[in-house]
Structures are given as C-alpha cells and as structure tokens.
Amino acid sequence: xxxxxxxxxxxxxxxxxxxxxxxxxxxxxxxxxxxxxxxxxxxxxxxxxxxxxxxxxxxxxxxxxxxxxxxxxxxxxxxxxxxxxxxxxxxxxxxxxxxxxxxxxxxxxxxxxxxxxxxxxxxxxxxxxxxxxxxxxxxxxxxxxxxxxxxxxxxxxxxxxxxxxxxxxxxxxxxxxxxxxxxxxxxxxxxxxxxxxxxxxxxxxxxxxxxxxxxxxxxxxxxxxxxxxxxxxxxxxxxxxxxxxxxxxxxxxxxxxxxxxxxxxxxxxxxxxxxxxxxxxxxxxxxxxxxxxxxxxxxxxxxxxxxxxxxxxxxxxxxxxxxxxxxxxxxxxxxxxxxxxxxxxxxxxxxxxxxxxxxxxxxxxxxxxxxxxxxxxxxxxxxxxxxxxxxxxxxxxxxxxxxxxxx
Amino acid sequence: xxxxxxxxxxxxxxxxxxxxxxxxxxxxxxxxxxxxxxxxxxxxxxxxxxxxxxxxxxxxxxxxxxxxxxxxxxxxxxxxxxxxxxxxxxxxxxxxxxxxxxxxxxxxxxxxxxxxxxxxxxxxxxxxxxxxxxxxxxxxxxxxxxxxxxxxxxxxxxxxxxxxxxxxxxxxxxxxxxxxxxxxxxxxxxxxxxxxxxxxxxxxxxxxxxxxxxxxxxxxx
Numbered sequence: 250x251x252x253x254x255x256x257x258x259x260x261x262x263x264x265x266x267x268x269x270x271x272x273x274x275x276x277x278x279x280x281x282x283x284x285x286x287x288x289x290x291x292x293x294x295x296x297x298x299x300x301x302x303x304x305x306x307x308x309x310x311x312x313x314x315x316x317x318x319x320x321x322x323x324x325x326x327x328x329x330x331x332x333x334x335x336x337x338x339x340x341x342x343x344x345x346x347x348x349x350x351x352x353x354x355x356x357x358x359x360x361x362x363x364x365x366x367x368x369x370x371x372x373x374x375x376x377x378x379x380x381x382x383x384x385x386x387x388x389x390x391x392x393x394x395x396x397x398x399x400x401x402x403x404x405x406x407x408x409x410x411x412x413x414x415x416x417x418x419x420x421x422x423x424x425x426x427x428x429x430x431x432x433x434x435x436x437x438x439x440x441x442x443x444x445x446x447x448x449x450x451x452x453x454x455x456x457x458x459x460x461x462x463x464x465x466x467x468x469x470x471x472x473x474x475x476x477x478x479x480x481x482x483x484x485x486x487x488x489x490x491x492x493x494x495x496x497x498x499x500x501x502x503x504x505x506x507x508x509x510x511x512x513x514x515x516x517x518x519x520x521x522x523x524x525x526x527x528x529x530x531x532x533x534x535x536x537x538x539x540x541x542x543x544x545x546x547x548x549x550x551x552x553x554x555x556x557x558x559x560x561x562x563x564x565x566x567x568x569x570x571x572x573x574x575x576x577x578x579x580x581x582x583x584x585x586x587x588x589x590x591x592x593x594x595x596x597x598x599x600x601x602x603x604x605x606x607x608x609x610x611x612x613x614x615x616x617x618x619x620x621x622x623x624x625x626x627x628x629x630x631x632x633x634x635x636x637x638x639x640x641x642x643x644x645x646x647x648x649x650x651x652x653x654x655x656x
Numbered sequence: 657x658x659x660x661x662x663x664x665x666x667x668x669x670x671x672x673x674x675x676x677x678x679x680x681x682x683x684x685x686x687x688x689x690x691x692x693x694x695x696x697x698x699x700x701x702x703x704x705x706x707x708x709x710x711x712x713x714x715x716x717x718x719x720x721x722x723x724x725x726x727x728x729x730x731x732x733x734x735x736x737x738x739x740x741x742x743x744x745x746x747x748x749x750x751x752x753x754x755x756x757x758x759x760x761x762x763x764x765x766x767x768x769x770x771x772x773x774x775x776x777x778x779x780x781x782x783x784x785x786x787x788x789x790x791x792x793x794x795x796x797x798x799x800x801x802x803x804x805x806x807x808x809x810x811x812x813x814x815x816x817x818x819x820x821x822x823x824x825x826x827x828x829x830x831x832x833x834x835x836x837x838x839x840x841x842x843x844x845x846x847x848x849x850x851x852x853x854x855x856x857x858x859x860x861x862x863x864x865x866x867x868x869x870x871x872x873x874x875x876x877x
Contacts, residue, residue, distance in 0.1 A: 272864065340855050
C-alpha cells in the first residue's frame with residue numbers, strides 16, 4: 250500500500266509499504282477514504298516531539314471502510330467508520346470512567362516506559378504519532394490496523410459524507426472538550442488563543458454551550474475572519490496588546506475562561522518566548538509556553554484555564570503565583586474522543602454543528618508532502634488539508650514539492 | 657501487615673528446610689515494610705528501600721487489575737500461562753507431583769536454560785510462592801500475591817522475584833539477562849498480565865503477525 254512516512258525534519262515521503270493485517274483478536278483493518286493533517290502533526294513535522302523513527306507512517310485523523318475484522322471485533326466488513334485518534338481498550342480503570350486518552354492497556358509496555366521518567370506513567374496509544382504513544386502506524390495511508398475496534402471506531406450513516414464527519418476523529422471533540430471541561434456559564438467571556446482548527450472548534454463549542462462572548466486571538470487575517478463568521482470576536486496580537494484588549498473587552502473583570510489552543514510552538518515577541526525558541530531549537534525538550542503564561546495572567550480571579558494545546562516537555566517561568574493566588578482551575582489533556590463521538594455525531598446529523606467550513610484543500614495522498622509544507626507555511630489560507638488515497642494527482646497539485654526551509 | 661508477616665514466616669521455614677535460607681532472607685527483607693524499623697519507619701514496601709539484599713537480586717512490583725481475584729489466581733496458578741506474558745519465559749512444562757515444573761528461560765543468542773521449580777507455598781486466591789529445586793543453574797524464588805483493591809478497582813497483584821545465578825556459562829548468561837533491567841522486566845511482565853486479563857490481548861504496534869514475532873525475536877537476539 251501507499252503511505253505518508255516521516256523521514257526527518259520537514260521531510261515527508263509517500264512510499265510503498267506492506268499492507269497491515271489482523272494481529273490481535275479485537276483488531277479490524279480500515280481502508281482509508283479520508284485522512285487529515287492535524288496541527289499536532291506539524292509538531293512532528295517540525296521534529297519537536299521526541300520518539301519518531303524515520304519511516305513511521307503518520308496520521309491520526311482518518312476514516313474509511315472496514316475491510317477485515319478479527320474474531321472479537323464487533324464491526325462488520327463494509328461498515329463505514331470514523332476512528333478516534335487515541336487507542337483505548339474500554340476495560341481498564343481509566344476507560345471505565347471515560348478517560349480514554351489515559352487508557353492503561355493500549356500502549357505496548359516497552360513504549361510505556363519511554364514517558365515514565367518525564368511523566369511518571371505511560372500514556373495511551375495514539376495512531377501515527379510518537380513512539381512515546383505506542384508507535385502505531387497511522388492513517389495517512391491506504392490501510393490501517395485498528396486495535397480494540399470494538400471500542401473506538403464509530404459507524405457513521407452513509408448520507409453524511411466524509412467531510413461532514415471526519416473531524417469527529419480528533420479536532421471537533423478536542424475543541425468540544427476544551428470548552429466543556431472549562432465549565433462554561435451563560436454570562437462568561439471566553440478567550441481562545443489560536444484560530445487553528447481546534448481553537449475555532451473550541452470557540453464554536455463555547456458559543457454552543459452558551460457563553461456570552463467568545464474572543465479568538467491569532468495573527469492570521471483569514472483565520473480571524475473564520476472566527477468572526479462563527480460568531481466570535483477577534484484580537485490580532487500583532488496589532489493589539491492582548492492583555493489590555495481582553496481586560497477592556499471583558500469590562501475590567503478579566504476573561505472567565507481561557508483556552509490555550511496553541512501549545513508548545515507558540516509565536517510571540519516577548520523575551521521569555523525568544524529564550525524558549527532557542528532552547529527548543531537546541532533540542533532540550535523545552536516547550537514554548539508563551540500562550541499558556543499569557544492566558545493564565547489574562548484569566549480573571551477564580552477563573553478556569555483549559556489546555557487542549559499540545560505540550561510534551563518542560564517549561565520555565567511558569568506563572569505559579571498567578572495560578573495559585575487567583576485560585577484558578579486548570580483542566581488539560583489529550584481528548585477522550587470516544588466519550589464525545591456519539592453526542593457530536595448526533596449534533597452533526599441534526600444540523601446543530603457543521604464543521605465543513607474549515608476545509609480549505611483536498612489533496613491526493615500522494616501529495617502529502619505538499620500538504621504538510623503548505624499547512625505549515627501558508628497557515629492563513631491552508632486552514633485544513635484532507636488527503637484522499639486514490640485521488641488522481643492534477644498538474645497543479647503535483648508541481649510544488651517540498652521546499653528548503655529558511656534557516 | 658498480618659498477611660505479609662505470616663507469609664514471610666512461611667516462606668522462611670519452607671526455604672530453610674531446603675537450604676535456601678539466603679534467598680528466603682532476601683525475600684523476607686523485601687516483603688517486610690519498614691515500619692519495623694522504629695527510628696524512621698514508614699509504610700512503604702521493603703522493595704522500595706534504598707538498599708540492597710546481599711548476593712540476591714530482588715525485584716518487586718505491584719499492579720492493579722480490574723478482574724476478580726479468583727480469576728487472576730487461577731490463571732497464574734496454571735504456570736503454562738506465564739509464558740504468554742513473561743517476556744523471558746519461553747514455556748513452562750509441568751513435570752508431575754508437588755507442583756513441579758520446568759521453566760524454559762530465554763537466554764542471549766537464541767539459547768535457552770531450563771530451571772526446575774516447585775511450589776513452596778500456596779493459599780487459594782491469595783498467594784503462590786515458587787522456588788528452583790536444589791542444584792538448579794539459577795537459584796531463584798518468586799511470589800505472587802492477590803488482594804482486593806479498594807472499592808471497585810479490582811485486584812492488587814504483587815510480584816516479587818529473588819535470584820542468585822552462580823558460576824557456569826548458563827548461570828552467567830542468565831545473570832546477564834536478568835540483571836539487564838530486572839525491575840523494568842518485572843513491571844513489563846505484570847503490565848502484560850494486566851493487558852491480557854483486562855482486554856484479552858497484549859497491545860502491540862506490529863502491522864502483521866509475522867512482524868510481531870520477528871520484533872520479539874530481535875529483542876532477544
């Protein structure tokens with residue numbers, strides 16, 4: 250089969266590899282019809298998440314048709330399914346309380362050991378991500394082996410096309426959980442850092458959960474326009490002082506809920522962020538936590554801090570004083586996708602949620618390298634890229650290949 | 657507390673009779689909580705102490721498994737099942753009376769070493785202790801305990817293994833293999849046991865069954 254493989258920093262090759270087969274009784278094999286490039290794939294592309302090996306098949310947002318089932322799978326051949334990005338067994342303590350992304354049993358034991366020194370525990374398995382999270386082959390491929398197929402994959406009705414349901418695999422539940430875990434109240438002002446897919450879906454979810462006002466912070470004009478179109482207000486951090494703007498727009502109260510949908514590769518001009526950039530470049534596992542610092546300072550006394558943005562290492566100058574003295578609640582985590590998929594599918598089906606407006610490009614899987622390159626370097630227009638195995642390459646999709654990154 | 661003291665005594669008595677007093681002492685010290693030491697007592701298991709156990713290497717790990725105690729006990733008590741989740745164990749063959757069996761342990765370079773073990777003590781649904789019989793290449797003993805975890809959390813499974821590999825080529829090979837990272841090995845084996853009991857399978861990122869076997873072989877090469 251053909252598969253998009255990681256070969257090093259900013260180096261994606263589509264290669265021919267052996268097809269996957271059923272290994273464990275609860276497995277199924279999915280033939281991929283649509284697979285997206287995620288913002289967190291860019292952390293892999295930029296090589297700031299440790300634990301990738303050249304040749305790894307990327308991709309954790311994918312859906313398709315079930316073509317093979319193990320003896321203990323509850324799916325049938327021909328089922329059309331979306332596949333949540335965290336792999337969860339459904340049997341362990343964490344799965345029993347719907348903490349699917351904390352599953353004890355989905356990450357092979359050898360891989361679990363890799364995060365023990367840093368986190369104290371092994372994390373759940375994730376498709377197409379670091380070996381820290383299992384080293385499972387991902388969905389930017391023609392076929393995927395899906396473990397615990399009786400727990401994760403959700404059968405979707407045929408009348409909902411791929412574009413309408415694909416985001417149930419990650420970014421829609423991630424945006425939803427970011428808002429839901431912040432316990433949004435009707436009078437709340439919510440500030441969201443990052444108008445990427447997760448930030449925009451978090452803003453959309455916050456409004457759906459009844460927030461009085463949602464403010465999205467970014468610097469890309471087109472992305473801020475998308476935020477405006479879903480009913481949010483905007484702050485462009487290149488044009489306005491974010492802390493002052495948020496204070497004034499919340500009538501001097503401060504924002505009730507802050508959501509960091511940026512994570513470890515924050516942009517910013519402050520001295521402490523420049524230092525973070527240097528530390529990350531020299532590879533000492535440092536997170537660039539500029540957004541989280543700013544969000545914590547912006548949050549009102551007794552407010553809530555929600556962090557769907559990905560962090561992997563350590564941070565300096567973390568505002569513990571502001572966190573404690575203001576009595577803030579901190580809610581974080583990889584998304585427990587399986588907990589949200591049924592409810593969100595119902596909201597898509599009855600028209601409450603539509604997320605197709607986010608999609609900017611469909612590309613053949615063969616053009617994965619171009620998709621990564623443009624998703625990273627042309628973020629304003631390339632808001633979401635969907636790769637389609639088997640889609641024919643047109644002349645204009647094939648011409649621009651990878652370009653050398655400026656130093 | 658009562659349980660661990662009683663078991664310690666049981667193990668020590670049984671082992672002393674077979675000339676394995678040293679090993680029993682190692683496990684005994686291991687099981688004992690440091691509460692006994694009056695000056696700086698705490699409730700941590702002995703195996704978390706920052707000290708050694710003489711000539712014996714001793715490892716201990718605890719895992720909580722969301723399955724009934726009796727089910728876990730029964731599975732473990734059929735020693736042939738152990739090879740399904742213990743990485744360095746190729747197979748276990750019962751040899752007849754007294755719960756004796758031959759454990760075929762994987763050694764470097766595709767070699768294996770056989771160790772005959774016997775059951776030293778067992779309490780249904782609570783404890784199984786085993787040890788190598790006199791004259792084995794490797795002097796080892798182990799103990800697994802099963803107790804109810806608080807509330808609905810299932811069963812706490814504790815595994816302790818002590819071993820002393822004497823001179824001789826096989827002994828050295830075994831020692832090297834065991835001592836590579838024995839504590840990690842014990843934790844991994846217990847986690848695989850947990851996976852198998854809770855989910856019915858052991859997680860692997862292999863894309864094909866053949867790959868899964870190959871990966872396992874490479875690890876032992």
